[in-house]
Amino acid sequence: MPTTVKDIALSAGVSRATVSLVLRDSPLVAKSTRERVRLAIEELGYVYDRAAANLRTRSTKTIGLVVCEITNPFYAEMTAGIDDALDQAGWVAFLANTAESPVRQDRFIARMREQRVDGLLLSPAEGSDPELASRIRSAGLPVVEVLRRLDGGPGDYVGTDFTTGMKLAAEHLIKLGHKQIAYVGAKRQMSPGRDRLAGYVDALRRHGLPVGQIVHCRPTREEGAQAVDRLFEGQPTDPTAILCYNDVCAFGVMLGLADRGLVPGEDVAVLGFDNIAEAGLYRPTLSTIEIGARRIGEEAARLLLRRIAAPKASFESIVLPPRLIVRTSCGGQTTEGEALPPQSAGH
Amino acid sequence: MPTTVKDIALSAGVSRATVSLVLRDSPLVAKSTRERVRLAIEELGYVYDRAAANLRTRSTKTIGLVVCEITNPFYAEMTAGIDDALDQAGWVAFLANTAESPVRQDRFIARMREQRVDGLLLSPAEGSDPELASRIRSAGLPVVEVLRRLDGGPGDYVGTDFTTGMKLAAEHLIKLGHKQIAYVGAKRQMSPGRDRLAGYVDALRRHGLPVGQIVHCRPTREEGAQAVDRLFEGQPTDPTAILCYNDVCAFGVMLGLADRGLVPGEDVAVLGFDNIAEAGLYRPTLSTIEIGARRIGEEAARLLLRRIAAPKASFESIVLPPRLIVRTSCGGQTTEGEALPPQSAGH
């Protein structure tokens, strides 16, 4: 029923092969025939069948995007960056939202391999098999790990330097005179958690301060708020500043503080991580570490396309530098005349 | 290089046809051969090539998801719902983020047709050709419009009743005694804007109140804040309550009010729309209209799969009921002991 190269060939009075050459802008075709074929294509409303073509060429111009939580504004922004970069190159992505479930993740990856994606962008779910990425790679499918890095051997990676980011954060608080600095956030399970904790501990040590209380929680508002209770109950000294795993967590912490009658930015300093759009919106505005979600997404997509084009080139690790953004949640003066982000949100 | 049915057939000592039958769990195959084939599949690490199969069957088990702004938390949540429903059915989605650009949108849709998706979920970009959806449908590709409905003829649709939602909102304010109720938000360009405005106007009329000031702005924080200036400058009477197009817009309005020294929930009532996760987090907590983003996504995905299975069945319109959620941004008492949402946000 749908028109195919055969129909075009018939209508233009040429062979299928010639039509195929025209479709791919081959210089072999004479100008006059090219135009005749183009006309027929137009007239018959032909739609190129990439799936059929891929059967021969072994390339689908398609990648799989496996993300651990799309409803996290940080990952949504990253996804938009990926989508943008792929669009520019003429590629499309399958989306899979694992919601931190390794089982879902395995299922999704299997499905994408069936669809013969040319590569995978992977922000692995918590509890993923460390060998996951390298296993896929050795099966011949390029993988770029994004943000989270599995320790199952070398591979392409795009992310940020979480350790340095957290150091920047800690040092900002130290400069403001804080001596009791607590940490609230995820465990060492995934690489971003590990690296951040390392940065926190390292900065305190380096400045001769004792490592403060560390309260582990999943980075949600709810658990962030609960963490405050654990922080302020039955402890000899209360923290004067709280470093948070990410902004969402920091919002929870600020809520928890408010519920105890403590004013974030006055009674206790709070510092986030990620600089999601909401950070400048909340009151007090949240000081945080900017890591450039959109940019990370773009770089990751581009790296994957490079890897697909050159499968045997040596691995790349792109680590974008984090940046401290001072607002009002740590007291002191704001160093930045913060404009509201122009992010759209209509429907 | 990769193993195919041919290899399996060879290894199991049967024909390709038999292998194919086993792959599709056909009852025609004898138990003993089935097991022999399964074993060979396992041993050779075979990966089914859906693209090749689809060439014959004309079905890719793939849909296109065209969304107008993935970084809007509302759409991110909807996307998660879609992903979930598709996963349960064993389908995958291509993601396209149009960022409200009809040009990008056209490009994406063309690409998805090349990939031979079996259907399309479409939240059309602002400024889309009204005939877009019906044109795609008449080309034989099922489309379910989500949230936004183009007026280019009948078709499948999943969304909410924006008019009723906005009526609920207006009536809540009226019940609280407000007489000067302004409206801040998007124009009548897309159906959700049109319907909301209709609900607002209708509710006021019905209660014998004059229609208040209407300030149009794009639903961003920035423009929401600016709208407040237009609302309170050079007007004979100031509004005592503000109905907002959506929550993001309401956040902007509350910021704008704060900047004028007005306290939302005390001096001026503010009401949002969508009930995104941040609504319960902001202070004051935002009263709003819940429309169930995730649920809408799930229903839309399921409807599309039904439509693909039965292309000639008559169109369905699934309109989920909106629900008023009273928090503190309109003053008065909260009717709901609001727990923090358990949304995860780690990385």
Place this chain on the structure above:
DNA sequence: CGACGGGTTTAGATCGATCTAATGAGATCG
């Protein structure tokens, strides 16, 4: 004993493109 029948299996065509290797048509040249 041959026809019949249900239960399995298979050869070969097919889907819509691409690729290879060969062919055809002119132009150029010794």
Place this chain on the structure above:
DNA sequence: CGATCTCATTAGATCGATCTAAACCCGTCG
């Protein structure tokens, strides 16, 4: 004029699955 060389075009095989229609096996029955 025939050989050679471009430049343009094409027949037919091919990718990895499915589908059709036929064949096969084996027990049963008239």
